[in-house]
Amino acid sequence: MKFNKATCKVLHMGQSNPKHKYRLSREWIESSPEKDLGVLVDEKLNTTLQCVFAAHKANHILGCVKRSVTSRLREMILPIYSALMRPHLEYCIQLWGPQYNKDMDLLEQVQRKATKMIRGLEKLSYEDRLRELGLFSLEKRRLWGDLIAAFQYLKGAYRKDGKGLFTKACNDRTRGNGFKLKEGRFRFDIRKTFFTVRVVRHWKRLPREVVDAPSLEMFKARLDGALSNQV
Secondary structure, three states: OOOOHHHOOEOOOOOOOOOOOOEEOOEEOOEOOEEEOOEEEOOOOOOHHHHHHHHHHHHHHHHHHHHHOOOOOHHHHHHHHHHHHHHHHHOOHHHHOOOOHHHHHHHHHHHHHHHHOOOOOOOOOHHHHHHHHOOOOHHHHHHHHHHHHHHHHHOOOOOOOOOOOOOEOOOOOOOOOOOOEOOOOOOOHHHHHOHHHHHHHHHHOOOHHHHOOOOHHHHHHHHHHHOOOOO
């Protein structure tokens, strides 16, 4: 199998990494942030580059829509946003979820602009526009997606693959949801933003009836009710 040098990059990870140089045959390979399955990751596992990349693509499409679509009716703008822009903001989000407030705001700004395009909603606040349109903030959608993925790994279709991802906490208390997960300890704060760590805190807060849902469909329905007070 022949490798294409132009598509190969070296990603050095770890503080003690000697950062050796590598080559294919006689050609040296560049060292830079690498894209794997469409996700940009740098040597510090920072996802800011991916957030910028996703927001840029979505904003580019939003600009094209503004120039080419004359209608500002919700029946026109909302399906276009859901089909063409939001997927870029949520593709593989469990892997590269934003770690900093500035990155969260960068992604959220795209949805702010898209909802403000709709006729009759221009003067409403962002929160009121979301309620009027029946939408959730991207932050809440990420939480919703994290909890659904966790259910799949703990009790659903991916249970076999998720055996080593989470550790169930030993808890004899009757209060709580009865299926608590153990939070790990890590040297670096960036580890706390990884999916298998950040979702634990939110999972522990779920009511017992949500966690005990017998199926994924029932879990989604009960989860919607549990998160209904959030925008």
